Amino acid sequence: MIRPISLGGLKAVVWTDVVQTFSMFGALVLVAVKGTIDLGGSDVVFRSAWETGRLERPNFDINPTTRHTLWSQLIGGFVYWLQTNAVSQNMIQRYLSLPSVKAGRRALWIFVFGVCLLMALCSYCGLLIYATYQNCDPLTTKLAKAKDQLLPLFVMDILGELPGLPGLFVAGVFSAALSSLSTCLNSMSAVILEDFVKPYVKKPLSPLAINWIMRSVVVGVGALCAALVFVVEKMGTVLQLTMSLEAITNGPLLGTFTLGILIPWVESRSALTGGIVGVLFMSWLSLKAQYAVATGAITYPHKQMSVEECSYEFDRSALNATVTSSVAAEDIFPLFRVCYMWYTFLGAAVTILVSLACTLVYGRNDPKTVAPDLLAGFVRRYVYGGEGEEASGSGCNSNGKEVKARLNNSAGSCNHDEILKESQL
Template identity: 65%
Template sequence: MENLEDVALHLQRFSWPDYALFSFMLFLCILIGLYFGFIKPHTADAESEYLVGNRSMHFFPISLSLIASFISGITLLGLPSEVYLHGIQYVYVSIGVVLMGIIMATFYLPVFYGLEITSSYEGGLKAVVWTDVVQTFSMFLALILVAVKGTIDLKEGGIGHVIDSALNTSRLELPNIDINPLVRHTLWSQVLGGVFYWVQTNAVSQNMIQRYLSLPSLRAGRKSVWLFVSGVVILMMLCSYNGLLMYATYKNCDPLSTNLAKAKDQMLPLFVMQTLGELPGLSGLFIAGVFSAALSSLSTCLNSLSAVVLEDFIKPFTDKPLTDRIINWVMRSTVVIVGISSASMVYIVEKAGTVLQLTMSLEAITNGPLFGVFTLGIFLPWINSASALTGGISGVIFMSWLSFNAQYAIASGQMEFPPKDLAADQCPYSFIPSNSTIKVSDEYIFPLYKISYMWYTLVGAIFTMLVSLLCSIFIFGFNDPSTISSELLTPFLRKTFSKENEIKNERPIKAVKDTEF
């Protein structure tokens, strides 16, 4: 019988076809960037072309770019591990994704299309979009290959065995309808908490809004929303199936128990090497898919950040209009500097352990308050900027306190989330059993720290809006809604709070800056 070290060494193989496929994907993405950045002739309006593609993009590539921006390497690695350990409760968040599409298309997109702005707070976008198209296809292909090959390799009945194994251990189960907000995953936290998380990610995130605004019309934007929602749901289903497939494969020999996998997020790469490793090139294709997910999210952030830096940190402080040469230099320099800084952070992230819950928890520190501020501006025009700013800052402070303390409780072992049944009694290799056991801490944990991380964005938004409302009532007073440009409000409120004497030919961006919140 082989020992654990021999098995681990055998799995650490990468053939030249793997390196070739992986390198080809990276080289193709570089070529796309070079073509749109330095070879393709540019229009006179360099800023518009770089940031929003001259608002002439087609909805199909934009939808794929949205999917690539939305699905990160964290999702591709973290979601299968989540399903492997805890079952499919997390997957019910896909209902929230569908509801997000309805809310986004109905209430938020019309406002941004009416304003025709570049920064949602008031990059080459075409290169990023077409790179995302390549990377999205790579992600789908990698997940499908893992699912098909892994199912074929099962010796006990294919898909039927996957389902039976999941049912027998309650990994495949109906949603938990417990209304307790302290339970990690319930139907309510996944749907209600999830819909606010995803609406924030789409409706007030510069990464996503910049893509929607590159489309020529609101109708094209709505088409893009629904194609995007469909793609995300399909990807989540593929990731979830791969998680169940992993359990069907390892149900009698859990790699985490034997220490073949050192961390939870190594489960899918281990599974890939065992199922695809014998076929030259396929392991490289999977790694290319994971890199695609990571790079697509990173390229989206870099391009969007260049828009924010230009529109919100440089233009307001310049007396003269910037030349195209300076604009191009600023945007490209921002991408290079932030890109290098982001790459250097990998040494910190690798120490973070499981990253799916950690990422969503820390994102909520700014996402919740930001969503609250934008919602105030679009739905509650009588809240003034001073109140909204106070609420936003208070929300960031509150969510920082909540998120960091909750993560500390998890990291220190005060809070545990035990997995469903795992076994390692029929392993085909020898290993030294671990003596570690799950310790139940007797320390008192403040109840708010126990709240499900899926509620964080909603909690941050509500806290921000509540503080803003109280500030308007007791300190700063209210705006007169009749003085607010109707373009700043969601469509169903425009007739109620429309400005009676709208100034003709006023640039919408001026309205945004005068009534920023």
């Protein structure tokens, strides 16, 4: 995967994503259909889940430490996906590679539909696994040593006798991982080139030098990601770990963009200070909370499982075993118990609040020195009035002279061809 990305750039990433998406959906659909047929129909799956409390009504608890409430899913989930679709370098790079805003919107709607379908398939497969093992829990019997092993075990049980199909599932699983990894590697190489290399070189880089720099970054970051696999496997469930660690940068990044779009009175030093504080705060919160989960200091209640109908022998002494932690539950700092779904929201909120507080030290920025097309519509109308509407969409840079020229002449244009060329390197 690292070699194609380093050689092919964004085009290679897009085409590999297409192939991997079909592999991923194909594997999930195959498992869902075959498992449902073996179990006797989808009504068996949903009836089993409902009767044993696996399907629940929404939890309206406003306590942020309660795991997976309606509010954490709606508000926290909305902020998380807002950052992913509106601010993330991975998505912005793809928007810029499209020929028009209309094409970008169409691609975004397709992405939203695909994500919703993927989540529905994953949720159904989870219910299917429970219905299959509800009277012989593999985790209790230690047939599976971690929750992430349940799906592979289920696949081998239902597809093991069909040559090639377990391999298809493995390809789908790897496709899901490699699709995200390829996107991040390509975006990371572009960010490092534009923000950490070009500003500090005296002469313009040649195309050959740019290619070598981006390829080196892809190889280096890819090797680091591969090495971190040995750390991640000891840090708890992948979903919570991913969302928790992503929030370290995603929250402050969303907060910084929100400041730029909605609060132009905050100047750059205040925004930078807020971003740094946001990253430090979220690093402390995410890493400490995840460490507490990994060591067993923070645990979450599990629904009761049964082993009454197991057809194989296992060590029953494990049924009465208890897991102890060196840290007492009451010694855990309350903030570490906040549901991970709130982390991106917290990171953005801390960044915005600290940045606003820093305006008392650094002073306020003149909002009219900000390009109108960088502001939200209602903010632009408030700051510029009618002139802002005429000037919006007419330029790229945000220095005061260009803004003034655009307000006077309504002239200027973005070099989209140059942006597209750089995004495809």
